Amino acid sequence: MSINIKKILHQHNLKHTKQREAILKVLAKQKAPISVEELYDLLRQQAQTMNLSTLYRSVETFSEHGIIEKIFSSITNTNLIQLQSRHHQHYLVCINCHKMIPIDYCPMDELLGYIESNFHFKVIDHQLEISGYCDTCQP
Amino acid sequence: MSINIKKILHQHNLKHTKQREAILKVLAKQKAPISVEELYDLLRQQAQTMNLSTLYRSVETFSEHGIIEKIFSSITNTNLIQLQSRHHQHYLVCINCHKMIPIDYCPMDELLGYIESNFHFKVIDHQLEISGYCDTCQP
DNA sequence: GTTCCTGCAAAGAGTTTGCACGAAA
DNA sequence: TTTCGTGCAAACTCTTTGCAGGAAC
Numbered sequence: 001m002s003i004n005i006k007k008i009l010h011q012h013n014l015k016h017t018k019q020r021e022a023i024l025k026v027l028a029k030q031k032a033p034i035s036v037e038e039l040y041d042l043l044r045q046q047a048q049t050m051n052l053s054t055l056y057r058s059v060e061t062f063s064e065h066g067i068i069e070k071i072f073s074s075i076t077n078t079n080l081i082q083l084q085s086r087h088h089q090h091y092l093v094c095i096n097c098h099k100m101i102p103i104d105y106c107p108m109d110e111l112l113g114y115i116e117s118n119f120h121f122k123v124i125d126h127q128l129e130i131s132g133y134c135d136t137c138q139p
Numbered sequence: 140m141s142i143n144i145k146k147i148l149h150q151h152n153l154k155h156t157k158q159r160e161a162i163l164k165v166l167a168k169q170k171a172p173i174s175v176e177e178l179y180d181l182l183r184q185q186a187q188t189m190n191l192s193t194l195y196r197s198v199e200t201f202s203e204h205g206i207i208e209k210i211f212s213s214i215t216n217t218n219l220i221q222l223q224s225r226h227h228q229h230y231l232v233c234i235n236c237h238k239m240i241p242i243d244y245c246p247m248d249e250l251l252g253y254i255e256s257n258f259h260f261k262v263i264d265h266q267l268e269i270s271g272y273c274d275t276c277q278p
Numbered sequence: 279g280t281t282c283c284t285g286c287a288a289a290g291a292g293t294t295t296g297c298a299c300g301a302a303a
Numbered sequence: 304t305t306t307c308g309t310g311c312a313a314a315c316t317c318t319t320t321g322c323a324g325g326a327a328c
Binding site: 014015017019020049050051052053054057058061 | 306307308309310311312
């Protein structure tokens with residue numbers, strides 16, 4: 001999970017600062033999407049100087065440049081972020097413990113043709129969230 | 140699209156008030172999910188006495204009783220509501236004009252078996268949102 | 279008569295913005 | 304030296320809450 005942050009920022013004409021370095025470093029360590037609030041806490045835990053406004057602004061900038069991805073969790077009703085992953089995936093979300101389990105299956109493979117031909121709709125993106133009870137939280 | 144509101148409320152042990160009557164009446168007329176704010180405007184346009192708090196509280200109550208359904212639109216970043224529909228459906232959302240086009244296809248039919256056997260995950264619900272450009276908004 | 283719903287005002291969470299200073303290129 | 308990013312404080316949006324009066328049952 002090592003990424004060259006300096007290089008990524010340079011490629012996008014973004015200045016390399018210790019705040020941005022720290023943000024991307026923490027995100028690279030995550031196995032699942034996290035909220036801005038959680039990210040903020042993680043950054044402060046490691047004694048990183050970080051202002052919430054700065055964090056929000058960085059997240060916005062990274063999102064616009066496709067460096068990170070925003071997703072919404074309807075279970076917790078929160079916006080989450082993650083590094084733009086190399087391969088597309090969706091998540092199973094546990095209603096009880098909120099664990100997010102990535103799955104490789106994507107419904108769009110078969111849906112795309114159906115939609116574009118039946119609705120003259122040009123698909124750009126999609127979100128799929130499956131909620132339920134994970135292995136350990138089942139009654 | 141005529142529903143017996145008095146009966147529905149009674150079935151759920153909810154009191155029948157003119158505010159609730161108006162809310163459900165307006166929702167019954169919608170062809171696509173709307174935000175609480177839009178619903179509020181529609182209600183006031185018809186000179187309905189309605190307080191935002193009351194509206195939020197009603198929406199919450201109706202949602203808990205399964206009378207309405209909440210969905211999130213990642214395009215507009217807003218929470219939307221609609222009457223619980225008799226048949227399950229998902230939407231195509233236009234990035235440009237925000238129009239929502241219902242589709243009948245649901246990926247869960249084929250996904251369910253795969254998920255439950257591979258992840259020991261008990262699926263309860265799911266959300267699918269497909270964004271892109273509608274017929275009239277395509278470049 | 280009792281229970282529940284409503285309106286009002288105030289508070290709360292999450293997020294955005296203006297501005298001046300400071301760091302990166 | 305110029306441009307861009309940061310911190311701070313204040314504002315803003317959406318939503319929730321406490322309370323007292325009033326409507327529904």
